[in-house]
Amino acid sequence: xxxxxxxxxxxxxxxxxxxxxxxxxxxxxxxxxxxxxxxxxxxxxxxxxxxxxxxxxxxxxxxxxxxxxxxxxxxxxxxxxxxxxxxxxxxxxxxxxxxxxxxxxxxxxxxxxxxxxxxxxxxxxxxxxxxxxxxxxxxxxxxxxxxxxxxxxxxxxxxxxxxxxxxxxxxxxxxxxxxxxxxxxxxxxxxxxxxxxxxxxxxxxxxxxxxxxxxxxxxxxxxxxxxxxxxxxxxxxxxxxxxxxxxxxxxxxxxxxxxxxxxxxxxxxxxxxxxxxxxxxxxxxxx
Amino acid sequence: xxxxxxxxxxxxxxxxxxxxxxxxxxxxxxxxxxxxxxxxxxxxxxxxxxxxxxxxxxxxxxxxxxxxxxxxxxxxxxxxxxxxxxxxxxxxxxxxxxxxxxxxxxxxxxxxxxxxxxxxxxxxxxxxxxxxxxxxxxxxxxxxxxxxxxxxxxxxxxxxxxxxxxxxxxxxxxxxxxxxxxxxxxxxxxxxxxxxxxxxxxxxxxxxxxxxxxxxxxxxxxxxxxxxxxxxxxxxxxxxxxxxxxxxxxxxxxxxxxxxxxxxxxxxxxxxxxxxxxxxxxxxxxx
Numbered sequence: 001x002x003x004x005x006x007x008x009x010x011x012x013x014x015x016x017x018x019x020x021x022x023x024x025x026x027x028x029x030x031x032x033x034x035x036x037x038x039x040x041x042x043x044x045x046x047x048x049x050x051x052x053x054x055x056x057x058x059x060x061x062x063x064x065x066x067x068x069x070x071x072x073x074x075x076x077x078x079x080x081x082x083x084x085x086x087x088x089x090x091x092x093x094x095x096x097x098x099x100x101x102x103x104x105x106x107x108x109x110x111x112x113x114x115x116x117x118x119x120x121x122x123x124x125x126x127x128x129x130x131x132x133x134x135x136x137x138x139x140x141x142x143x144x145x146x147x148x149x150x151x152x153x154x155x156x157x158x159x160x161x162x163x164x165x166x167x168x169x170x171x172x173x174x175x176x177x178x179x180x181x182x183x184x185x186x187x188x189x190x191x192x193x194x195x196x197x198x199x200x201x202x203x204x205x206x207x208x209x210x211x212x213x214x215x216x217x218x219x220x221x222x223x224x225x226x227x228x229x230x231x232x233x234x235x236x237x238x239x240x241x242x243x244x245x246x247x248x249x250x251x252x253x254x255x256x257x258x259x260x261x262x263x264x265x266x267x268x269x270x271x272x273x274x275x276x277x278x279x280x281x282x283x284x285x286x287x
Numbered sequence: 288x289x290x291x292x293x294x295x296x297x298x299x300x301x302x303x304x305x306x307x308x309x310x311x312x313x314x315x316x317x318x319x320x321x322x323x324x325x326x327x328x329x330x331x332x333x334x335x336x337x338x339x340x341x342x343x344x345x346x347x348x349x350x351x352x353x354x355x356x357x358x359x360x361x362x363x364x365x366x367x368x369x370x371x372x373x374x375x376x377x378x379x380x381x382x383x384x385x386x387x388x389x390x391x392x393x394x395x396x397x398x399x400x401x402x403x404x405x406x407x408x409x410x411x412x413x414x415x416x417x418x419x420x421x422x423x424x425x426x427x428x429x430x431x432x433x434x435x436x437x438x439x440x441x442x443x444x445x446x447x448x449x450x451x452x453x454x455x456x457x458x459x460x461x462x463x464x465x466x467x468x469x470x471x472x473x474x475x476x477x478x479x480x481x482x483x484x485x486x487x488x489x490x491x492x493x494x495x496x497x498x499x500x501x502x503x504x505x506x507x508x509x510x511x512x513x514x515x516x517x518x519x520x521x522x523x524x525x526x527x528x529x530x531x532x533x534x535x536x537x538x539x540x541x542x543x544x545x546x547x548x549x550x551x552x553x554x555x556x557x558x559x560x561x562x563x564x565x566x567x568x569x570x571x572x573x574x
Contacts, residue, residue, distance in 0.1 A: 003314035007301045014294045027290035028329075038322050042315075 001042045001049055004261050009053050020061045030060040047212030047242045054183050055209065065182035070111045074157025074185060075194045077119045078106070082160050089164065097136055099165040100254065102127050104273045106161035107154060107236050107256045111185040119157065126256065132272035133280065139252050142231045143172050150229035151176045151201065152213050154236030156191040162235065166200045174201035175225050181209035186238065212242030237262050244281050251278035288329045288336055291548050296340050307348045317347040334499030334529045341470045342496065352469035357398045361444025361472060362481045364406050365393070369447050376451070384423055386452040387541065389414050391560045393448035394441060394523050394543045398472040406444065413543065419559035420567065426539045429518045430459050437516035438463045438488065439500050441523030443478040449522065453487045461488035462512050468496035473525065499529030524549050531568050538565035
């Protein structure tokens with residue numbers, strides 16, 4: 001973990017403390033546990049540290065799903081605005097490409113630290129942007145009739161747009177995996193149901209509570225799907241941080257670079273979108 | 288230290304790391320020392336913790352005065368705008384009162400965490416505000432010809448307006464004390480020279496590097512002046528936090544409440560100004 005990430009994790013902690021306003025005694029315990037565990041946490045990759053920190057937040061703030069309201073609102077808003085986008089998409093010739101650009105743009109829906117956004121405006125802006133890295137032709141070449149595609153979802157709301165993209169590659173054999181438990185605003189089975197993902201794909205969860213896909217912590221059911229997949233599409237920074245060191249050419253990362261640390265690591269600018277094959281990631285670099 | 292203060296100290300740390308952009312290795316050492324010392328720091332009052340944290344910043348970032356440029360700019364800007372205020376003051380009848388309100392408003396000049404301001408605009412706004420607590424009549428009654436007044440200065444720039452106030456009570460025997468070493472944007476002897484404080488008062492420094500007045504750490508020379516003073520005017524939150532538990536009726540605190548913690552403690556709103564005698568402070572409360 002870089003020190004930039006340390007400050008970012010702390011912003012998460014502070015935001016949740018402000019939101020749930022527990023007594024000072026509880027705040028002290030929560031911050032105390034963070035401090036006690038920090039030396040261990042800072043040696044870990046961010047998604048492991050994030051999972052630990054969110055577990056502390058749930059424990060001390062006594063709330064199972066701290067972002068429940070934000071997720072409900074994201075889903076509602078996304079379902080509302082996706083209709084317009086569906087019409088726009090109907091009029092374009094390169095539907096699958098425009099739809100994955102849209103699903104990528106929808107990755108802006110994020111309630112992590114330091115992210116402020118207006119769903120409708122920002123998705124529109126991002127969708128117009130060129131991808132900073134674009135491995136879409138390689139991706140689309142890989143996806144044929146019955147290709148086993150495993151789609152690792154990221155956030156609630158965003159999955160409404162993921163669904164719109166998956167409709168365009170409905171000829172493949174698609175499984176979507178969401179998180180096993182609530183963490184930040186990441187999509188769970190509940191959100192998948194609201195978005196109606198079951199209409200276009202088999203939907204599973206990964207059995208884990210990290211805001212990422214941590215293969216050493218995922219369920220056996222998930223790992224079966226993972227092993228059998230021909231193509232893996234991993235949405236968002238969380239999934240990127242969990243899988244970026246795996247030299248697995250099946251993986252395509254699709255994300256908005258939301259912080260300098262990840263943008264620098266990939267070699268793009270903050271707030272740019274990228275669709276990149278795992279082979280592009282420089283495994284020698286430190287994150 | 289409350290947990291709100293913990294997050295605030297960390298913002299200071301992050302801001303200085305961003306500003307001086309040291310290598311990641313140095314950042315890790317700085318954050319590591321903060322984490323190591325946190326358990327001890329959080330049992331202390333804020334000015335002691337702040338002094339320790341700023342000492343770490345100077346040590347790891349290898350910079351003696353991290354706010355040198357901000358202070359020079361504050362002094363320059365204050366000297367520029369004080370001329371207009373001197374004209375306005377010349378036309379008012381209650382000069383000493385209007386001048387201390389102005390010196391109080393100038394306390395907004397602060398480069399601590401989370402403070403954004405425009406000197407000219409904000410001083411104007413604050414000067415128009417009513418004081419939320421106003422012990423000025425008791426203060427002015429105490430100050431007579433030859434009364435020994437010890438004025439504990441706070442920030443660079445601000446002291447230009449302190450001087451304007453001190454001119455109004457030039458009939459007293461005034462000593463101004465600045466910090467002994469650079470810390471945040473607090474005024475030191477260098478700033479006192481730039482503001483020309485020597486023209487209206489004897490100027491000393493307190494021999495210590497805390498952004499406050501910590502009596503157990505101040506120099507013998509300073510403590511002599513402190514003991515001999517009839518009236519003590521302590522500017523800013525830093526001095527308040529250092530002296531608020533002393534039951535010393537000679538002290539008048541003059542400050543803008545810059546955070547919720549201190550505003551709540553005093554019983555005013557954040558961003559309100561107050562001139563309050565030490566007797567008003569509820570010593571039973573915890574800060």
